Amino acid sequence: MNVTIKEQDGNMVAYLAGSLDTAAAAETEKAMNPLNDVEGKDIIIDCTDLEYISSAGLRIFLGILQNAQEKGGHVYIKGINDNVRTIFTITGFSNIFEYK
Amino acid sequence: MNLDSHSEMLLRQFRELRPSLQQIADEACRLLQNALSEQGIYITAMEHRVKTEKSLAGKLELKGAKYRDINDITDLIGLRVITFYSDEVDKVAALAKRIFDIDWQESVDKRKLHQLDAFGYNSLHYICRLKTGGPRFELQMRTALQHVWSTIEHDTGYKGDVKIPSEYKRQFSRLAGMMELMDDEFSRLRTVLTDYRRQMLALVKSGKLDDVPLSQETFRSYLELQPFDRLNHRIAAVNQAEIFPVSMMSYLPVLESFGLETLGDVQRFIDENSDDAYQLALSHLAITDLDILSSNTAPQYLCLVNVLKQDGGRDGLKSLYDIINGENDTNYMLADLMIEQAKNLPFMHKLNLR
Numbered sequence: 001m002n003v004t005i006k007e008q009d010g011n012m013v014a015y016l017a018g019s020l021d022t023a024a025a026a027e028t029e030k031a032m033n034p035l036n037d038v039e040g041k042d043i044i045i046d047c048t049d050l051e052y053i054s055s056a057g058l059r060i061f062l063g064i065l066q067n068a069q070e071k072g073g074h075v076y077i078k079g080i081n082d083n084v085r086t087i088f089t090i091t092g093f094s095n096i097f098e099y100k
Numbered sequence: 101m102n103l104d105s106h107s108e109m110l111l112r113q114f115r116e117l118r119p120s121l122q123q124i125a126d127e128a129c130r131l132l133q134n135a136l137s138e139q140g141i142y143i144t145a146m147e148h149r150v151k152t153e154k155s156l157a158g159k160l161e162l163k164g165a166k167y168r169d170i171n172d173i174t175d176l177i178g179l180r181v182i183t184f185y186s187d188e189v190d191k192v193a194a195l196a197k198r199i200f201d202i203d204w205q206e207s208v209d210k211r212k213l214h215q216l217d218a219f220g221y222n223s224l225h226y227i228c229r230l231k232t233g234g235p236r237f238e239l240q241m242r243t244a245l246q247h248v249w250s251t252i253e254h255d256t257g258y259k260g261d262v263k264i265p266s267e268y269k270r271q272f273s274r275l276a277g278m279m280e281l282m283d284d285e286f287s288r289l290r291t292v293l294t295d296y297r298r299q300m301l302a303l304v305k306s307g308k309l310d311d312v313p314l315s316q317e318t319f320r321s322y323l324e325l326q327p328f329d330r331l332n333h334r335i336a337a338v339n340q341a342e343i344f345p346v347s348m349m350s351y352l353p354v355l356e357s358f359g360l361e362t363l364g365d366v367q368r369f370i371d372e373n374s375d376d377a378y379q380l381a382l383s384h385l386a387i388t389d390l391d392i393l394s395s396n397t398a399p400q401y402l403c404l405v406n407v408l409k410q411d412g413g414r415d416g417l418k419s420l421y422d423i424i425n426g427e428n429d430t431n432y433m434l435a436d437l438m439i440e441q442a443k444n445l446p447f448m449h450k451l452n453l454r
Contacts, residue, residue, distance in 0.1 A: 055341075055392045062344060062392075082433050089434050090384040092394035094425050095350055 003031035011042045017049035025056030032060060036067045043068055044100060048079030053087055065097065076100045103157060107164030114156055114170050117235070121150045124234050125177045128200070131230075132179065132239075135195045143192070144244050145182045151175065174206055174227045177237035182247045185290055186283045189224055192241045200228035203236055223250070245279045245286075310364030319352050322363050331374050331398035335381040341391040351399040354423050358406060370402060376409070376447040377401035383441045400424065408442055409451060 001024035002017040014035060020028055035043050043064065053061075065075045078100040080088070088094045103111065129148040136143060156176070160167075167173055181192050196202065206227035223242030229235070242250065253272075264272075303312045304321045312318050328348065336343050360366050381401045385393075403424075407416040417435035425431060442448050 055390050058390075058392050082430065085430055086434065086437060087388075087390065089400075089421075089425075090381075090388075091390055091392065092346075092397035092400050093344075094421075095396070096346055096394060099426070099428070 001028050003028055005032070005034055007041075008044075011044050012038045013044045013046055015046045015049070019052040020050060020057035020060075021052060021054045022056045025054065025060065028057065029060045029063075032064065035064050038068065038073065039071055040073075042074045042076060044076045044078050046078045047081070047084055050081070050084055053084050058087070058091065058093060061097070062093075074098060103160055104164060107157075107160035110160055110164060110167060110170050110173075111153065111157060114151075114153065114176065117170060117176070118150060121177050121235065124230060124237065125150055125179070128177070128179055128228070128230060128237060128239075131199050132181065132192075132195070135199050136181075136192070139191070139195060141183075141188060141191055141195075143181055143183050143188070144247075145180075147178075147180045147182075149178050151178070171235055174203070174236045175238040176235065178240065179237060180240040180242070183241070183243050185287045186243050187287050189241045189243060193224055193226065196226055196228060196239055196241070199231070200226075200239070201231060203227040203229065206236075223247075243283050245283050249276065249279055304363060309367050310362050312363040314352075314356065314360055314362055314366060316349070316352060318363055319355075319366075320349065322366065323348055327367065327370055328395065328398035328402075331370070331377060331402070332393070332395055334374075334378050335385065335397055335401070336393055338382055338385050339389060339391045341385075341393045343397075344392055344394050346394045346396055348396055348399055350424065351396070351403065354399075354403050354420065357419075357423065358403075369406065373402045373405045373409070376405045376445070379445050379447070380405055380408075380438075380442055383445065404438055404442075405447065408438070409447060411451065414439060 001020055002015075004015040004017075006013050006015070012035060014032055016028070018024065045061065045064070061075075061077075068075045075097060076099060077097045080099070085094070088097070125148045129146065133146060136146075156173075159173070170176070183189050183192060203226075208225050223240050223246050226239045226241070227236050228239050229237070297317060300312050300318050301321050303309070304318060304325070309322075312322075332343055335341075355366055355369070358369070360369055377398065378401070381397065403420055404417065407420050410416065412419075414432065414435045417438050418431045421431035421434050422428070425434075
């Protein structure tokens with residue numbers, strides 16, 4: 001699982017690649033931690049190369065969302081594949097996030 | 101500006117007093133703000149100021165002889181509270197009576213001063229003093245519309261030197277009457293709406309759901325009864341999942357699109373579809389190890405089942421996802437997935453037999 005965070009066009013963009021399963025969750029959470037310090041910018045989680053997301057991965061996304069919302073920020077999900085969208089949907093989280 | 105020696109003396113007194121006047125203005129403002137906040141009274145604005153030297157000099161030039169001492173001038177400090185509704189002016193006045201000493205000799209309710217043929221539209225003015233003593237100050241209390249009136253009246257120079265012809269006085273008078281009527285009507289409307297809300301909440305609490313129309317406000321109150329909890333917990337038990345609370349208000353337009361008109365309709369919708377919604381959720385979740393669900397899971401599966409039972413098919417499910425997720429072509433993919441998962445469930449068999 002690879003996480004790259006870049007500032008792009010005034011937004012903080014996290015590029016995720018691989019399978020965010022339970023085994024990869026702790027490392028991914030650590031890598032995504034800088035997103036919790038973002039203020040005054042929108043966060044984009046680019047899931048174009050994200051193959052799978054587990055419950056632990058959903059918890060990471062929700063943590064980032066809650067943190068951003070408390071500061072009045074937005075979290076957008078980008079490039080989500082059908083497999084990951086299905087997981088968001090069957091767990092009832094599909095309309096919690098905003099999509100690009 | 102030509103001031104006589106008496107007025108010059110008053111002006112000197114004012115200069116000496118000014119720092120303490122500012123402190124009193126700040127303290128009075130703070131006390132009033134705290135009292136308003138404790139009573140839960142929302143206002144549009146509160147202003148406070150100490151009179152400028154220029155403004156005071158202008159006043160003294162006109163009527164300096166009227167004042168023996170600087171403390172005889174009651175508007176050196178001015179506070180203004182602007183409320184939304186006319187009845188709130190009286191609430192603010194009641195608070196002022198509690199937290200300040202009021203000089204009743206000098207205070208005026210200008211709202212009661214108008215003659216039948218008079219016009220103008222004024223506010224309630226109290227001359228107050230802090231309970232701890234010090235110089236007096238003026239507290240003006242008025243509604244937002246009264247404030248608009250007062251500001252426009254000032255801007256038009258209506259109270260200026262030039263005598264206004266009666267034709268224009270009449271136009272002012274008509275407008276003043278209309279604004280007074282608007283103020284009263286806004287207050288009345290608010291009271292009626294508050295009563296209506298109270299009545300609806302009481303009906304929700306007493307379980308008379310068929311008498312409560314489905315609306316944003318009533319649905320929000322209904323959600324306090326946690327009508328989806330039972331189904332959510334049943335679904336969560338499949339994977340011993342944690343339920344992550346989120347707002348369910350996004351399901352209101354979906355329920356309305358199904359033609360549900362009262363909370364009674366919503367309750368029947370839940371009761372009649374819960375078992376089938378559980379079966380559909382089970383078919384998705386049991387083959388995963390997903391152990392976190394949003395509290396929207398129950399309403400989502402209830403809505404999906406309803407569309408399937410109404411034979412809404414692929415387009416019906418896509419429309420449902422369009423409302424929930426926003427319009428998106430991948431909603432067709434989700435619709436196809438639901439149809440595939442549901443096709444072997446008992447409620448779909450029953451439909452196929454019809």
